[in-house]
């Protein structure tokens with residue numbers, strides 16, 4: 089564990105670490121000299137009734153504590169600066185790694201666990217770095233210095249006094265191991281607690297509509313109680329440890345009184361020397377206690393680091409970035425022999441072949457689970473095909489920079505995610521440098537201009553968590569404006585109206601038609617009116633393209649699509 093901290097946190101920051109240690113040594117030496125002053129005071133100034141020497145010692149004490157204070161400040165400042173810098177860097181690295189990870193990573197990792205890395209785990213690392221590491225180094229030096237001075241003074245008395253040290257060390261390491269294990273448990277439980285909070289915030293509507301508040305509370309409370317219980321056990325052990333260490337140190341003190349007293353009576357030790365010894369032994373428990381606490385911090389930090397490095401070392405880039413830029417695109421898309429599976433042996437798309445012309449409107453239709461959203465995921469390179477390739481304007485999208493590819497695709501989901509900022513910022517998200525007139529043009533094309541103007545704060549209206557202060561149709565139109573402000577060559581819409589009523593659907597479809605003019609549009613849909621407005625229907629079932637053609641062609645063909653349409657019409661009639 090110590091070698092890990094040495095490699096990770098000390099070697100790369102050796103200069104501030106060295107300056108800090110030197111400052112500490114000076115501060116500590118000043119502190120350690122105090123008992124020597126006691127010896128001089130008793131043996132020379134008081135016994136010899138030497139007033140001049142008494143004045144000299146008095147000035148010496150002031151000077152010693154001045155030096156100690158000054159260098160303690162240097163030490164504290166350097167440590168805080170190095171610790172904060174390192175932590176800020178670690179936070180940046182973690183966030184940057186998070187931004188670089190594949191979509192697939194987020195599908196398999198609970199977001200609560202990730203949040204916990206940024207909160208609980210970073211806190212443990214912070215304590216390990218700013219308290220654990222410095223205390224282990226400096227307090228060990230302190231302890232060694234005290235022991236060395238004691239040996240120098242009177243090695244026999246020192247050896248007798250140190251007889252209690254092995255007991256102190258055994259007690260500390262025994263308790264520390266237990267405390268460390270409990271700490272790791274607390275850490276684990278706190279991660280779960282964060283996850284519960286995050287989940288219940290995201291799902292607040294579900295929680296409230298199913299009246300499951302008590303259940304959520306109970307889940308939270310159980311974990312918190314568990315963490316509190318484990319923490320209390322750890323604190324209890326700490327509370328036992330300290331008096332035990334102090335008791336053992338007091339035995340050392342008794343030994344000095346007894347053995348040292350005899351030496352003084354026999355004339356082998358001066359009274360001042362014995363008092364200095366007593367002051368030193370009184371100072372022994374403090375560094376031992378700090379070392380023990382620091383080791384606990386280091387243990388907890390090491391567990392947290394293991395979790396954090398799990399993120400930093402994540403090797404996901406299954407989707408490897410390409411190298412080609414593509415400033416302009418016409419929007420011709422080809423899927424050539426594309427097959428795909430999320431898990432080996434469970435194919436989701438099977439040998440898909442589609443070529444679109446720029447500006448064509450393709451409706452992707454098929455039963456639930458047919459692979460329609462997976463088709464969109466592949467086009468956006470959230471995943472790569474197992475075999476086969478996808479081309480944009482004749483260029484394999486694997487060769488394109490992912491940023492270049494995605495810049496040409498305006499992606500609109502069934503439930504658009506808006507950020508909790510103003511409408512203006514949301515629309516500009518796709519193109520931060522867009523002028524106000526470009527924002528207004530995008531909003532007009534998306535049929536959003538009028539409703540935005542009717543809002544009291546217009547474009548400055550804050551949309552609420554996930555856009556919750558807007559209606560479903562308004563949210564969708566803001567999302568369309570956000571998608572088209574980048575002027576993408578392709579619009580990719582995954583059931584954009586599925587969550588809307590018939591009236592709102594009409595408004596949103598009108599927006600999509602206006603926004604889609606001149607752009608290749610893939611629209612995943614179940615809506616007959618949307619299908620009929622498309623140039624071509626691609627009918628998917630079981631991950632295969634079973635039929636393709638215009639709606640009329642496919643209906644006339646009387647195949648699987650025609651049967652699906654008949655069923656859909658029947659359903660509509662029944663509902664009417």
Ligand SMILES: Nc1ncnc2c1ncn2[C@@H]1O[C@H](COP(=O)(O)OP(=O)(O)OP(=O)(O)O)[C@@H](O)[C@H]1O
Nearest residue numbers: 195430431436454455456457458459460461462463
């Ligand atoms: N991230 C994922 N990991 C594993 N399997 C997945 C994942 N996403 C989808 N699947 C599976 O892949 C298959 C196709 O899913 P997909 O979402 O593409 O279907 P869909 O046609 O869009 O369905 P729907 O119309 O219900 O949205 C389904 O069996 C689904 O369970």
